[in-house]
Amino acid sequence: MPHPAPYDLLLTGGTVVSHDGRHRHDIAVRDGRIAAVGEGLAARAARDVRVVDAAGLLVLPGLVDVHVHFREPGMTEKEDFASGTRAAAAGGVTTVVDMPNTVPPVATAEEFRRKLNLVAPKAHVDFGLYGMLGQDNAEEMTAMAELGAMGFKLFMGQTTGDNRCPDDAAIFRGLEAAAAAGLVVGAHAENDHLLRMFIDRLRASGRTDPRAHLASRPAFVEVEAVTRIVTMATEAGTKLHIHHLSTGAGLRRVRDLRADGHRVSVEALVAHLLLDDSAYDTHGNLIKLNPPIRPAENVAELWAGIARGDVDVIATDHAPHTPAEQAEQDVWCAHGGFIGVETMLPLLLTAAAQDRLSVEDIVRLCSYTPARRWSMPGKGQLAPGFDADFVLVDPDATGTVDPATMHSRHNVTPYEGRPLTGAVVATYLRGESVYDKSGIVGAPRGRHVRPAPAGKR
Numbered sequence: 001m002p003h004p005a006p007y008d009l010l011l012t013g014g015t016v017v018s019h020d021g022r023h024r025h026d027i028a029v030r031d032g033r034i035a036a037v038g039e040g041l042a043a044r045a046a047r048d049v050r051v052v053d054a055a056g057l058l059v060l061p062g063l064v065d066v067h068v069h070f071r072e073p074g075m076t077e078k079e080d081f082a083s084g085t086r087a088a089a090a091g092g093v094t095t096v097v098d099m100p101n102t103v104p105p106v107a108t109a110e111e112f113r114r115k116l117n118l119v120a121p122k123a124h125v126d127f128g129l130y131g132m133l134g135q136d137n138a139e140e141m142t143a144m145a146e147l148g149a150m151g152f153k154l155f156m157g158q159t160t161g162d163n164r165c166p167d168d169a170a171i172f173r174g175l176e177a178a179a180a181a182g183l184v185v186g187a188h189a190e191n192d193h194l195l196r197m198f199i200d201r202l203r204a205s206g207r208t209d210p211r212a213h214l215a216s217r218p219a220f221v222e223v224e225a226v227t228r229i230v231t232m233a234t235e236a237g238t239k240l241h242i243h244h245l246s247t248g249a250g251l252r253r254v255r256d257l258r259a260d261g262h263r264v265s266v267e268a269l270v271a272h273l274l275l276d277d278s279a280y281d282t283h284g285n286l287i288k289l290n291p292p293i294r295p296a297e298n299v300a301e302l303w304a305g306i307a308r309g310d311v312d313v314i315a316t317d318h319a320p321h322t323p324a325e326q327a328e329q330d331v332w333c334a335h336g337g338f339i340g341v342e343t344m345l346p347l348l349l350t351a352a353a354q355d356r357l358s359v360e361d362i363v364r365l366c367s368y369t370p371a372r373r374w375s376m377p378g379k380g381q382l383a384p385g386f387d388a389d390f391v392l393v394d395p396d397a398t399g400t401v402d403p404a405t406m407h408s409r410h411n412v413t414p415y416e417g418r419p420l421t422g423a424v425v426a427t428y429l430r431g432e433s434v435y436d437k438s439g440i441v442g443a444p445r446g447r448h449v450r451p452a453p454a455g456k457r
């Protein structure tokens, strides 16, 4: 008789959903990794193995949110790495990529090292860190790559932190540095000069209402920046990702560029998919976002892009501010962004229950593709050898978005009260529970995720 398999954990009876299908499979875990996936694993396991009964539940790979702002260092009145990663764990997100527009910005190797040491002990989920592609910091980018940077953020248009946007020559040198390191550059693609001009015009005209923000950022401001950065990245040989592409026109331009042989990945935000400009009437400046929440026709174009496969990734742009900041009445003084990492999966499951996409699509857009695009070792799939990062989902559970149960430092959300179909039951990080219905489980045990070396992808 063969010896029983020495598993640490056995997940039985669940329906395992991957990017391309679903199966009634058991999952066996050993040393934080998936040891086996298949039918009837319990019969082969040792008798004292810890068993989690997932009957009636869906088992998804933990989500990988490549766009969060957890505000450390320098803006911890808004959020910090502990509260942000607790919100992630409660939302079924097991890996986040945190943005570098903190105070100070992560634009040097010294700052990268300092931030890594600061946030690592507080992380309840695994995390990657972006460095900044700034004005003339190519050497620092190379050094940040050596320290394990997940990629580099390029702000072509201004946002929180009000960092100076690099000029085109600096952008090109940064793209070359990222290409040499084999890392992704993620662009915030809006033309800074144009949007500042429109803001000045609208201010001069006396507009201070929430919709003036939308008026200040017409679609061509995005289309121009997308065209320019894709063209430059192809020339430099850089892996380019467009964060929060927000317009149908931008998506059509990406299709044209791809038809011309350019390679680029594209992200849509949950907020751009679930909110339209009618929300300015109900939520005012709370939904101020860069790029802005746009009209319903545009939202429909983004959903069509998802259905066609033009959109590669869905992310949150989780961007917290204090309640006082979010109550600002003057649109030009209001801050951009709001929270989202904890509500992404429940809201997308609700969209799946409405047949707007499938749960397999959610896995592909929010876990499988991001893990592959950023070359995250062990992430994005429930297969032998991968990290045992998974989320148990009850697809039929109903409820509403309730800030009182949420985990960010401030839980002001435009989704408050929204009906939900589908809930996170438990989240596991490398084989250990980090969240269940009792709340956050255990001390922070998240790890820094470095991209796989260029030769091992």
Ligand SMILES: [Zn+2]
Residues within 6 Å of the ligand: 067, 069, 099, 317, 319
């Ligand atoms: Zn962002």
